[in-house]
Amino acid sequence: MYKLDIKKLKISNNDNILVDISFNINSSTALIGESGSGKSLTLKSLLNLLPDSLNLKKDINSNFTLNSETIGLIPQNPFTSLSPMTKISKQFFCSKKKQQDLLKLVDLNDEVLNKFPSQLSGGQIQRVIIAIALSKDIKLLLLDEPTTALDVKNKENIIKLVDQLVKRLNILILFVTHDIESIKDLCENIVIINKGRIVEKGSTKEILNKPNNDYTKKLIDSNFKNKDFRK
Numbered sequence: 167m168y169k170l171d172i173k174k175l176k177i178s179n180n181d182n183i184l185v186d187i188s189f190n191i192n193s194s195t196a197l198i199g200e201s202g203s204g205k206s207l208t209l210k211s212l213l214n215l216l217p218d219s220l221n222l223k224k225d226i227n228s229n230f231t232l233n234s235e236t237i238g239l240i241p242q243n244p245f246t247s248l249s250p251m252t253k254i255s256k257q258f259f260c261s262k263k264k265q266q267d268l269l270k271l272v273d274l275n276d277e278v279l280n281k282f283p284s285q286l287s288g289g290q291i292q293r294v295i296i297a298i299a300l301s302k303d304i305k306l307l308l309l310d311e312p313t314t315a316l317d318v319k320n321k322e323n324i325i326k327l328v329d330q331l332v333k334r335l336n337i338l339i340l341f342v343t344h345d346i347e348s349i350k351d352l353c354e355n356i357v358i359i360n361k362g363r364i365v366e367k368g369s370t371k372e373i374l375n376k377p378n379n380d381y382t383k384k385l386i387d388s389n390f391k392n393k394d395f396r397k
């Protein structure tokens with residue numbers, strides 16, 4: 167079983183501390199916070215993609231090597247992630263057989279291999295992106311608000327798919343979102359972040375049932391209220 171222990175992750179811009187956090191990922195963890203709380207900077211730092219202008223101090227323990235081969239990223243907007251003029255088959259860097267196996271894993275027919283991204287729905291494109299991420303031997307999958315650009319049905323389907331993949335492939339996931347409701351059945355643990363600092367972390371069930379922090383309570387209330395409003 168893979169494990170990742172972020173003992174220290176501190177990102178600053180001159181004297182301004184933007185992120186200063188620590189948490190573990192044992193199976194599936196959600197990093198939850200409002201806009202500007204430091205979620206993207208955290209993901210970028212794990213991918214070594216922080217701009218040079220920012221200062222990073224990190225101390226991470228893991229039982230696998232962290233690099234671009236072992237970490238996959240599912241971005242927020244699937245529509246801009248693939249090359250628009252290239253057929254799907256050419257966007258994979260693995261054998262045809264592996265492409266077909268991966269598509270099966272994400273519940274897609276291999277007919278999509280001969281299509282261009284514009285011929286696919288948002289949900290299908292996001293599945294293709296997940297399949298491409300899984301074509302490497304990844305141990306950690308980072309998901310950056312992966313359902314924001316999708317409609318409600320596709321959103322639910324992608325969450326279900328990620329849940330199946332985590333169980334089937336035994337990979338770690340870090341799911342970044344501002345929407346606690348969407349990950350309540352997917353992520354075992356949650357980390358609530360506000361202004362670059364952790365305000366609460368622990369098991370999703372416990373925190374949803376009995377949040378200790380006022381910021382967490384506010385996030386939960388606004389998430390579930392919005393959901394009821396939409397029904």
Ligand SMILES: Nc1ncnc2c1ncn2[C@@H]1O[C@H](COP(=O)(O)OP(=O)(O)OP(=O)(O)O)[C@@H](O)[C@H]1O
Pocket residue numbers: 179184199200201202203204205206207208217219220
């Ligand atoms: N390159 C940078 N230089 C200086 N400050 C930055 C830089 N990138 C981000 N920040 C600041 O760091 C803080 C955290 O930003 P970050 O993008 O991680 O937030 P976020 O939680 O991902 O927000 P969102 O949900 O809107 O994407 C913000 O105050 C932002 O203005």
